[in-house]
Structure formats: structure tokens, C-alpha cells
Amino acid sequence: MELVLSLAIGIMAASGVWLLLRPRTFQVIVGLCLLSYAVNLFIFSMGRLTVGAPPIMPKGGFVNPVAYADPVPQALVLTAIVISFATTALFLVVMLASRGLTGTDHVDGKERDQ
Template identity: 75%
Template structure:
């Protein structure tokens, strides 16, 4: 499980960085999204993977907190997902406005024929 998670974080991070280097704005936005997904998976993996353990304590009982999942990375990832969606929507609106003003979708504002 950890190997699959590490490989997926690496693939998402590498693909995101590769897309960030592309000259088109849509590819840049997708690259930022993939990179944020990789960071979210990395933060989520910091909360350990207790297999076969309950996620919360039963009412009225006390237990060893070391065997339960850490809720802080889960809360951070949920917050990052919401912020990522809002940022992606903002980037798309800015991209559409920029494309309307410049007539192209290159990052530097110049198309291949300019």
C-alpha cells in the first residue's frame, strides 16, 4: 500500500511539474492541480495507515492514541481540497479573460505566429 501511494505521489508530482513547464495556460492550470493533488496525498499519508483499527474511540472508553488515525492531516487535506477547487476556478476565469484580451492562450501572451 505504501509503495503504491509513494509511486502515485511521484507520478502526480512529476506530471504536475512537467505540465507547469508547458507554454499554454490550460496545461499550466492542470499542472498546478496535479501538483496540489500530490501534496494532498503526501500530507494525508503523514497521518499513518492503521489497518483494522477504528478511526475514533468508543464513547466512555479510553484508548492508546498511538493506534488511531491522526485527524489533523485529514482536516488539512479537506481544507486544501476546498482551497484548490476555488483557486482552480479563479485560474480558469483569469485564463478565459486573458484569452479574450490577447487572442491566444500562451503564458507569455504571444502565440506561435507572433
């Protein structure tokens, strides 16, 4: 399970970086989204991969921490999802405004000579 998750995170991060280096603004935005998804999965996986384990420990007595999930990475990922949604919306508005002003959707504002 860990190997599959690490491969998924690596492929998503590599695809995100590759798309960040593309000349079109929409590809850059999709690359930023993929990179943020990869980071969110990485943070989420740091809280141990447990299925069906409660995130909160009960009061009193000895508690085995292996039987419980860590709630901090879950809260961090939830916050990161909300922030990335807001920044993606902002980037799309800036992209549309830039497209309207320059007439092109290239990052540098120039079409390549072919």
C-alpha cells in the same frame, strides 16, 4: 502499500511540474491541480495508512495510538481540497479573460514561430 503510494505521489508531482512548464495556460492549470493532489496525498499519508480505524480516541484509560488514525491530516486535506477548488475556478476565469484580451492561450501571450 507504502511503495505504491509513494510512487503515485512521485508520478503525480512529476507530471504536475512537467505540465507547469508547458506554454499553454490550460496545461499549467492542470499541472497545478496535479501538484496539489500530490501534496494532498502526501499530507494524508502522514497520518498513517490505517483502514477501518476510528479517528477519535475514547476517554479514560490507556489508549494504544497505533489503533487510531490521526484526524489532523484528514482535516488539513479537506481544507486544502476546498481551497484548491476555489483557486482553480479563479484561474479558469483569469484564463478566459486573458484569452479574450490577447486572443491566445499561451502563458506569455505570444504564439511560437513554427
